[in-house]
Amino acid sequence: MTQQLSDRRLDTLAAEYVLGTLDADTRVKLQRLMITSDRARQAVWRWERDLNALGASLNDVQPGPDLWQRIEARLGLASETTADSFEQKHRRPSRLGSGRGWNPFQSWVWPAIAAALVLVMVSWNTWQVPQPAPTQVAVIQDASARALWSVSLTEQNLVVTSTREVTPSTDRDYQLWLVAADGRAPVSLGLLPETGQRQLARSALFDTATVDVLAVSREPEGGSPTGQPTEVLYSAQLVRQ
Amino acid sequence: MTESDALRLLMRTAEGDAQAFRQLYEHTSGKLFAVSLGMMKRRDLAEDAVQDAFVRIWHNAGEYRAEKGVVLTWMISIVRYRCLDLLRSAKSRREHLTDGDLDLADEPEDHATPEGALHAGRDRVRIDECLDELEDQQRHAIQLAYFRGLTHQEVCGQLDLPLGSVKSWIRRGLQQLKRCLE
Numbered sequence: 001m002t003q004q005l006s007d008r009r010l011d012t013l014a015a016e017y018v019l020g021t022l023d024a025d026t027r028v029k030l031q032r033l034m035i036t037s038d039r040a041r042q043a044v045w046r047w048e049r050d051l052n053a054l055g056a057s058l059n060d061v062q063p064g065p066d067l068w069q070r071i072e073a074r075l076g077l078a079s080e081t082t083a084d085s086f087e088q089k090h091r092r093p094s095r096l097g098s099g100r101g102w103n104p105f106q107s108w109v110w111p112a113i114a115a116a117l118v119l120v121m122v123s124w125n126t127w128q129v130p131q132p133a134p135t136q137v138a139v140i141q142d143a144s145a146r147a148l149w150s151v152s153l154t155e156q157n158l159v160v161t162s163t164r165e166v167t168p169s170t171d172r173d174y175q176l177w178l179v180a181a182d183g184r185a186p187v188s189l190g191l192l193p194e195t196g197q198r199q200l201a202r203s204a205l206f207d208t209a210t211v212d213v214l215a216v217s218r219e220p221e222g223g224s225p226t227g228q229p230t231e232v233l234y235s236a237q238l239v240r241q
Numbered sequence: 242m243t244e245s246d247a248l249r250l251l252m253r254t255a256e257g258d259a260q261a262f263r264q265l266y267e268h269t270s271g272k273l274f275a276v277s278l279g280m281m282k283r284r285d286l287a288e289d290a291v292q293d294a295f296v297r298i299w300h301n302a303g304e305y306r307a308e309k310g311v312v313l314t315w316m317i318s319i320v321r322y323r324c325l326d327l328l329r330s331a332k333s334r335r336e337h338l339t340d341g342d343l344d345l346a347d348e349p350e351d352h353a354t355p356e357g358a359l360h361a362g363r364d365r366v367r368i369d370e371c372l373d374e375l376e377d378q379q380r381h382a383i384q385l386a387y388f389r390g391l392t393h394q395e396v397c398g399q400l401d402l403p404l405g406s407v408k409s410w411i412r413r414g415l416q417q418l419k420r421c422l423e
Contacts, residue, residue: 008416015415018318019386020325021393042308048318049310050368050422054387055317057366060271061278063288068266070288071295077259157257188300201257201299223304227297 007039014043018051031226041225074204134159138214138236149192151176151214153238158200160192168194175219177229178203181210191223192216213237242268247312255302262299269313270295273320280324280390290327294320321390328390371421379414382407 005013016022017030033040072078134152141147148166152159160176174194177186190200205211214236217229224230247268253261273294277287297319309315372380378400385391385399397407 011419012412012416015419016412019383019411019415020321020390021386021396021411024329045306045309049308049314050418051387052310052314052317052321053366053368054384055276055321056272056311056313057363057369058272058275058279059363061275062271063274063291064284067270067288067292068263071266071292071299072259072263074292074296075299077262077299190300191303199257203300222306223301227301 010040011043011047014040015047015051017044018047034225035220035230076202076204076207136238136240138238140214140216140234140236142234148234149216151236151238153202153206155202157202158189159197160200161197162193162195166194171221173219173221173223174233175217175223175229176200177215177217177232178205178209179212179215179235180205181212184209186215186229188224188227189214191219211238244311251302251305251312254299255305262302265298266295269316272313273316276317277320277324279388280321280328286327287324290320290324293323297323325390332392368418368422371418374421375414375417376410378402379410379417382411383414383418386411 013022013026013030017027022030030040030044034044069078134154136153138151138153139147140149140151142165146165147163149163150161152161158176166174174192176189176192178189179186187203187205189203190198192198215229215232216234217224218231218233219225220230247265250261250265250268254265270291273291274287277290277294278284281287281290294316298316301319305312305315309318372383375383382396382400385396389395391399393404393407393411396402396411397404400407402410
């Protein structure tokens with residue numbers, strides 16, 4: 001499939017893609033084309049808008065009452081929508097200290113040393129906001145081992161801090177992905193900040209799957225148009241503190 | 242819910258606001274479930290698809306663009322793609338079964354008059370006026386593919402028509418729809 005596709009042919013392919021009747025090969029080719037061709041993206045979006053008006057015309061059918069709880073649990077949001085959760089969360093004993101009695105050396109010295117190393121590595125300068133203690137950290141580096149982002153996984157979220165080595169760009173975005181060891185397709189964790197710090201939602205996969213690496217891809221502005229990484233640039237391992 | 246309310250909730254969802262996400266769910270889950278149920282047929286499978294769609298919406302709320310339609314059609318698009326994926330993987334699993342299993346695995350069509358069932362329980366929208374201009378079989382083929390997620394092959398079975406005609410009918414029907422919608 002090339003850029004020479006006529007408008008009419010591209011439009012018919014886009015329509016069948018949205019309808020769902022395109023064969024697997026053509027579907028994949030069109031998905032690839034959408035990454036690079038604005039014309040292809042616009043054609044698909046137009047059909048999504050037009051055809052899905054049919055779905056929007058259906059009368060509502062209510063799903064089971066527990067579906068929201070399942071979504072909440074999967075995203076780890078339950079704590080954020082329940083009023084008394086903050087207290088419960090902070091009463092939970094720390095993982096490092098549990099079952100072994102209180103040992104000040106075990107409970108804070110190693111995390112402190114690890115955190116100090118990370119601070120030095122990424123010349124962290126935005127630690128003004130009180131943050132929950134990270135449970136795992138990763139530093140994303142380029143080929144010359146310059147640190148670009150630090151990623152801290154906490155019980156509540158993912159805190160990503162960019163360093164001055166990141167060159168801000170107006171026409172593309174960097175996207176963070178979770179690559180699980182079980183071979184499933186990479187799962188988007190959100191767009192990376194190009195300056196300063198950003199908090200991303202903590203994917204429930206951190207609790208249910210074994211994380212192989214975190215990966216960073218370069219994407220058109222707004223993030224991956226296909227739901228999968230377009231061009232993987234870097235990867236980094238999460239290190240437990 | 243007005244479009245500006247939906248946009249406001251989606252923007253807050255993109256910022257990680259779980260309360261806004263919950264309100265968005267309350268306003269839209271009935272519609273997404275109706276779309277999903279039409280395709281998956283079973284409530285449990287339809288709920289799984291809606292669950293996956295909302296997980297995706299939470300992570301990708303910031304990727305919404307007005308060019309993709311209003312917030313609701315964008316969300317419907319996500320749940321439909323998820324249903325199509327689930328149907329495709331169920332069908333490819335089915336292809337690995339023996340011939341004997343195949344009959345058992347095939348979902349029976351549960352409506353004697355599919356077109357009647359497709360029209361029941363929904364409002365007419367602008368695209369319906371354009372669909373009305375198509376030949377009956379052409380319109381029916383597109384509706385079966387849209388509301389049920391049927392493949393060309395399955396539409397053939399439903400309408401008792403040769404594969405080649407179904408393919409070209411759907412294609413020509415979509416081209417005619419586009420002219421009408423423009």
